[in-house]
Amino acid sequence: MTHPSARADETRKTWKAVLETYHEDRSTPVTPEYWSDKDTWSRDRIEAVQNEKIAAVAPFLYENSAFYRRRFDKLGVAPTDLKDGDSLIANWPIVTKQEMMEDATEHPPYGTYTTCSDEDWADRGWMLFSSSGSTGVPRVFRYTHFDRQYWEQANARALYSGGLRQGDSAIPMVGFGPHVFAWGVQYTLAKMGLPVVPGGGVDGHARASFIDRFKPTVLVCTPSYALYLGRVMQDMGMDPAATSIKWMVTGGEPFSGVSGTLERLQDLWAAKAVEFYGCTEASPHCGGYSCPEYQEGDEPFIHFMEDIQLWETVDADTLSPVADGERGLTVCTNLNSESSAQLRFLVGDYTRLSREPCACGRNHVRGLGCMTGRSDDLINLRGIKFFPVQIEEAVRAVPGTGDEFQIRLTTQDDGLDVMRVLVEHESDVADRVAKEIRSRCEIRCAVEVVTPNTLPKSEMKAKRVFDERNK
Amino acid sequence: MTHPSARADETRKTWKAVLETYHEDRSTPVTPEYWSDKDTWSRDRIEAVQNEKIAAVAPFLYENSAFYRRRFDKLGVAPTDLKDGDSLIANWPIVTKQEMMEDATEHPPYGTYTTCSDEDWADRGWMLFSSSGSTGVPRVFRYTHFDRQYWEQANARALYSGGLRQGDSAIPMVGFGPHVFAWGVQYTLAKMGLPVVPGGGVDGHARASFIDRFKPTVLVCTPSYALYLGRVMQDMGMDPAATSIKWMVTGGEPFSGVSGTLERLQDLWAAKAVEFYGCTEASPHCGGYSCPEYQEGDEPFIHFMEDIQLWETVDADTLSPVADGERGLTVCTNLNSESSAQLRFLVGDYTRLSREPCACGRNHVRGLGCMTGRSDDLINLRGIKFFPVQIEEAVRAVPGTGDEFQIRLTTQDDGLDVMRVLVEHESDVADRVAKEIRSRCEIRCAVEVVTPNTLPKSEMKAKRVFDERNK
Structure with missing residues (x-):
């Protein structure tokens, strides 16, 4: 696969220029409340930026990704038909995991959805991640250095919103295999200048002893693992609630929408658990994240970062859009990547969207009730x-x-x-x-x-x- | 512990300015043969730079590290007594692991050998590593972002000298715990723009399948693990020698000086194994590394990176310097770190030094016979x-x-x-x-x-x- 055409180059330049327009490269927040002023953009501004990105990314995907070009041609859709959020939703049917798996099966091991040629990858590739959640052929995604700079900022916005501050220190307790969650947090902590106690490749006893000796303030792990480690510490005669841990940055599994699990986790550690929600396919960075408000009434919620991703909910059977406030499956259009931009990918978790302003000052859409199960798990x-x-x-x-x-x-x-x-x-x-x-x-x-x-x-x-x- | 004194600040500024003078920040080599022109500096120039660094780091350690200040005072040595390599060796007795362990026992968990105060660490710490090799109290070392930029360049010089080039891609097969080897290579690969297949947290079967599917060209692991994985692949009916692997970057254990092990490893994989030698204490980066020449006669050797570290060999019993060509224990003075500069630390591996020019064009001292066992292991x-x-x-x-x-x-x-x-x-x-x-x-x-x-x-x-x- 080669993409030597002038149009491929030109659309790539245009897309990267749009990305660059909105790129930040910072190690510190813009204000004490927000990592980025994008957090408080008006909905009009958020949507205007989404529209600008959609108009640039559609021709870029057509010219540079074999998967997307085939799909545009088969559907009879022209890249210029996708010029904003409304026309995207109206004209572009949802991309399913099944469709990506078929592509990966036919073109192993990577499929053809990336926008980088084999030559590009040999020259500058960065890191490979693999989908882990569902059964079937693993879909593999590679992200470049260029992309990494973009996720570092997206993840910093999420972690800062969740409450992490200078003076905190983290212990990531993950295997550091090809799973995007761990690496995304790891690189972002470095970017934010936060100390890290590397907690990979050791067992619960060693991790408990690291926490006791080095006193990190943040656990980074799955919710199940935080429960497990807390019990290991209790067996060792230590009290998780009495440790230095003040925050848990948790990903990989739903938990804050699962009644009883969030409470159990927070009680065990006497610490606040914050969401770091995303998927390998449409984002190597955090899509959904916690803010200081955390709950509406009794119901927990997360924000989605809309200037870099367009999030929708659709009906589980028809895949048609559902109205705000109604339960539907999450769909993500990723507008924050050179190598793996995606249009309307069915992530497939259940939530209910709300575009009402949040008391935290962030106007980005919220998922009420957080996530309550991925449709694949039904x-x-x-x-x-x-x-x-x-x-x-x-x-x-x-x-x-x-x-x-x-x-x-x-x-x-x-x-x-x-x-x-x-x-x-x-x-x-x-x-x-x-x-x-x-x-x-x-x-x-x-x-x-x-x-x-x-x-x-x-x-x-x-x-x-x-x-x-x-x- | 606080270091608010004007002298502490002033010596830090001086030390960082000297470091900065020689800092490079590149993602590409300066010539097709060498990552840095420092690789081919004359011995005079290498020694002049060492001397300049020693003169700046000694007062910096005196004013900023409690461990070093106590030692200077106890020995009756003034920082200005250490003005070059000769006066360092003449006036400064070797620092042993025992001495560091006593300090760490008295001041848990970190000891007092670092030059950063607790306030500094809370503000900007980066990553924690722990000595793994020997028994006794683990000595813990923290390295800042500032330091990381320095190791990325040192490690890139080593990996480039070993043969890695644009177009290569690596699979690090390590646990990503607090061991410096893995993280040093990981961050450097990113800096060099080389693709990475993250191979942490999975078993040999999964790693074998990653190699088969994604075709990386470089293994990053211990020599024992490379042997183990090769056997796992053979059991799975795969031939390691027929895979995409062309290089092995190996650390953590001596191997190329161990007759029979290097041959076994290279035969198994039909790939070249290169050394990445160092220690947690005196360097978070690679100290000793392979060059294209690789052997003198039948004897393998490694280079040491002398513009950033001063390497000596001493007698195992008296700890007095031994002459070039004689077998002695390695001692390292680390001149490439803000947070963990060290003067004459006894690393304790056996080798024989040679300052004869190498056919590869690097004039940096060589360790003939590579490493043949750490004295702790006797x-x-x-x-x-x-x-x-x-x-x-x-x-x-x-x-x-x-x-x-x-x-x-x-x-x-x-x-x-x-x-x-x-x-x-x-x-x-x-x-x-x-x-x-x-x-x-x-x-x-x-x-x-x-x-x-x-x-x-x-x-x-x-x-x-x-x-x-x-x-």
């Missing part, structure tokens, strides 16, 4: 549909249950598909858990109570669903 | 002294032995200390291995032959010595 049991997070909420509703639980789906000899939920507890709470599940998911299931701390715990994303049904 | 068995690498050479000398081996030291019921060496082999080679050990170490020991691939393999530094003797 379980369909005998026609009844529910998400693992609903089971999680049921488990959390029974006091004294362990942090881990398992959902086991099997087919009986008589052909009936059934669910068994394993929970940890000192006493027999099977009936109570079953009742909580029934009230949330309208399904009857077997609940098995096992001895506390016997279910396996994972260091990255927790594996809690075991589907062993006959296909 | 085994004393019934008064006979030898290094684990001597056992390693004996094992490698017998064809068909597995990559791993173990040295087990125990005390018999009659009070006699004995050694048992475990090797992997298809047939009974116990006598041959015992003979090879006897000829190298002048010691008789039991050799036990176990089934191939049954000795445990570690992902980072291999643990091969198990000392269970009565104390």
Whole structure:
């Protein structure tokens, strides 16, 4: 694949010039409240910038990405048909993971959605990330140095909004494999001048001892891992709530929209947990993040960074846009990358959007209720549909249950598909858990109570669903 | 600890100005052969720059590091007594790990050898590393952003000298914990614009599959791990020698001076293994590195980067300087850091120095025979002294032995200390291995032959010595 055409070059220059117009390169915030003045832009200004970016990125993708060019041609859409947010939504059908997987299967290992040629990559590539969440062919994304400068600023805006300040120090407790969350935070902490205690490649005991000795103020990990590590410390005779930890920057799994999990996490550590939400495909940086306001009424929410991404919600079945305030699946158009700009990619988490102003001063759209399960994770049991997070909420509703639980789906000899939920507890709470599940998911299931701390715990994303049904 | 004095500030400014004078900030080499023109400086120029740096760093350490100030005062040495390499060696006794450990024990967790105050660290710290090699209290070192810019250039010089070029891409296979090797290479690859496939936090099978799918050209790992991964690939039916790998950047363990290990590694991968030698204490960057010449006669060697570090060799017992060409322990004065400059730190690996010009054009001193064991690792068995690498050479000398081996030291019921060496082999080679050990170490020991691939393999530094003797 080569892209030597004059039009390819010209559209690339135009797109990079637009990006450059809005680029910041700073290690300090613009005001005590905000990392960037973009945080407080009016909605008109946000939308004007989105429109300018859409008009530049569409021809760039057409001329430089084989995947996008084929799609434009097949749909009979011209790049100039996508000139703003409205025309993008009207003319450009949603890109699904399935579509990307087919491309990656046909053109291994990278697919053709990138805008860089093989020659470009050999000359200047930077880092490779792989989608981790869903089954099927992994989709691989590479991001250049140029892109990295853009995410450092986006992530700094998110971390600063969540509350991190000069004087904080972080311990990232991740494996540093090809997962975007860890590297995005790591490079941003360096950019912000915040000290880092590298917590990769060691076990919970070593990490507990690092926290005790070096007194970092911020955990960076998945919510499951923060729960796990807290329990490890308790077993060691240490109290997580009495440590130096004041913040948890958590990604990779939904948690603040999962009733019971956020409370459990914050109680355990006596620290504030903030969201760092995104996906590998449409953003190597944080898309959704916490602000100081945090809740509307009882409902937690996150902001989306709209000057660099256009976020929508769509109906799970029709993929048509749903109105603000209605529950829908997240869709992201990434307007902050040279190598992996994307138009209307179906991220697929459920949320409800609100464009009402936030008391924090940020006018960027919010996701009310945060994230409550990715559509890929939907379980369909005998026609009844529910998400693992609903089971999680049921488990959390029974006091004294362990942090881990398992959902086991099997087919009986008589052909009936059934669910068994394993929970940890000192006493027999099977009936109570079953009742909580029934009230949330309208399904009857077997609940098995096992001895506390016997279910396996994972260091990255927790594996809690075991589907062993006959296909 | 605070350092508010005018002299502290003034000496810091002077030291940083000297550092700045020689700082480069580049992503590309100055010529096709050399990353930096410092590589080909004359010895006179190298020594003049060393002298200039020593004269500036000595007062800086006196005024800004509690550890150094106490030592100057106790020794009755004035900072101005250290004005060049000769006066440094004449007036400043060697700093040992023991001395640093005592300081770290008395002032946990960091000791007082840094030149940054607690306030400085809270404001701008960057990353923490911990000594891993020896027993005892871990000595912890923090390096600032300012320092990182200096290592990126030092490491780029080393990697470029080893042969890495634009178009190469790397897979670091390390845990990304607080070990300086991995992070130093990681940040430098980014600086050099070389693509990275992040290989942290996954197992050998996943790494083998990354190599197969993404075709990186450079492994970054310990020599033991490169051997281990090659065997994993063979078990998976893949041939490491047929992969995309052309280079191995290896650190953390001696290997190119260990007869048999280098050959085994290069044969397995059909790739060139280059050294990336250093220590946490006196340098967060590469001190010793390979050049295209690689061997003098049959003897491998590495260069030391002398404009930023002064390297010496000393007698193991007296710690007095030994002449060039004589075997001695490495000592490093680090002249390339704000936060962790060090004067005459006993790194403690054995080598022989040569200041003869090298055919590669680099005039920086060389370590002939590379490194052959750190003095901390010396085994004393019934008064006979030898290094684990001597056992390693004996094992490698017998064809068909597995990559791993173990040295087990125990005390018999009659009070006699004995050694048992475990090797992997298809047939009974116990006598041959015992003979090879006897000829190298002048010691008789039991050799036990176990089934191939049954000795445990570690992902980072291999643990091969198990000392269970009565104390």
